[in-house]
Amino acid sequence: MKAREYAATVLRREPLSPHLVRIVLGGLEGFASSGVPDEWVGLVVPGQFQSRYYTVRSWDGAELVLDVVVHEEGLVTEWASRDCVGEAVRIQEAKGSFAMPESAAWLLLVGDLTAMPAMARILESVSASTRVWAEVPDDLTGYLPEGTDVTWLEPPGPGESALAAVVEGIDWPEGEGYFWMAGESAQMRAIRKHLMRERRLPSTAYDVMGYWRGGGRRQPRAVDPGPIWRAGKAAGRSDEEIWAAYDAEVSR
Numbered sequence: 001m002k003a004r005e006y007a008a009t010v011l012r013r014e015p016l017s018p019h020l021v022r023i024v025l026g027g028l029e030g031f032a033s034s035g036v037p038d039e040w041v042g043l044v045v046p047g048q049f050q051s052r053y054y055t056v057r058s059w060d061g062a063e064l065v066l067d068v069v070v071h072e073e074g075l076v077t078e079w080a081s082r083d084c085v086g087e088a089v090r091i092q093e094a095k096g097s098f099a100m101p102e103s104a105a106w107l108l109l110v111g112d113l114t115a116m117p118a119m120a121r122i123l124e125s126v127s128a129s130t131r132v133w134a135e136v137p138d139d140l141t142g143y144l145p146e147g148t149d150v151t152w153l154e155p156p157g158p159g160e161s162a163l164a165a166v167v168e169g170i171d172w173p174e175g176e177g178y179f180w181m182a183g184e185s186a187q188m189r190a191i192r193k194h195l196m197r198e199r200r201l202p203s204t205a206y207d208v209m210g211y212w213r214g215g216g217r218r219q220p221r222a223v224d225p226g227p228i229w230r231a232g233k234a235a236g237r238s239d240e241e242i243w244a245a246y247d248a249e250v251s252r
């Protein structure tokens with residue numbers, strides 16, 4: 001089914017750091033937030049038919065804020081790198097997947113630059129004790145809420161990520177918590193295996209999303225893991241089989 005679309009106009013373009021640009025959109029008649037703090041929308045820029053996914057950094061009923069990574073080369077990257085104020089874009093309906101159980105006493109957030117908007121918004125919405133690992137090429141002091149316990153990491157190189165190794169070395173807190181992570185897809189697949197095989201976490205204890213694919217390959221689709229998860233469980237599949245089905249859907 002085709003995603004519902006909303007017409008929007010770029011009201012402002014504000015560089016936040018060398019690789020992150022804030023795009024503020026207006027218009028969006030009828031748009032509604034899903035209320036899920038990692039919610040994303042599809043963005044279709046002028047002259048294009050394909051969408052790219054961006055986290056709703058904020059929506060106040062009038063202005064929609066997206067923080068866009070400008071990397072080496074890409075459709076939205078090129079558009080967001082130049083003055084785009086006044087241009088008309090299309091936004092697709094919001095979806096989210098963060099599902100922290102009420103019983104979770106702590107939260108771990110791990111991500112690269114593309115995950116910063118979601119991590120900032122999640123931090124604004126939870127009160128549990130939270131630790132963050134952020135792999136970013138720029139100084140983003142002040143981007144996350146004040147007082148956030150954050151470990152800043154440098155990416156190994158442009159368009160590269162080493163987050164999987166970082167997560168494997170985390171000193172895991174005791175008791176019940178929630179783990180959320182987003183970034184380069186191959187890193188995310190490695191981490192899901194680690195969470196299932198080494199940490200033996202139940203599927204309700206984590207959400208790990210591939211946001212982009214390195215190595216110049218086609219970008220993953222944004223797929224809400226919830227329905228795939230429920231269908232897999234109903235069919236009696238293992239966690240590993242269900243995540244394999246999710247990966248196949250993302251790569252389709």
Ligand SMILES: Cc1cc2nc3c(=O)[nH]c(=O)nc-3n(C[C@H](O)[C@H](O)[C@H](O)COP(=O)(O)OP(=O)(O)OC[C@H]3O[C@@H](n4cnc5c(N)ncnc54)[C@H](O)[C@@H]3O)c2cc1C
Nearest residue numbers: 053054055068069071074075076077114159211212216217
């Ligand atoms: C649910 C979800 C939420 C997301 N939220 C955000 C967000 O808030 N902000 C954000 O900036 N991105 C976010 N992303 C990631 C974003 O959709 C991708 O990075 C997208 O590919 C960027 O589009 P583009 O047109 O710039 O590059 P594309 O034309 O899609 O890709 C061109 C090439 O660039 C490379 N590439 C793509 N992304 C990156 C990157 N980040 N770093 C280095 N190389 C890259 C790929 O290898 C690709 O072959 C999100 C993705 C998902 C699925």
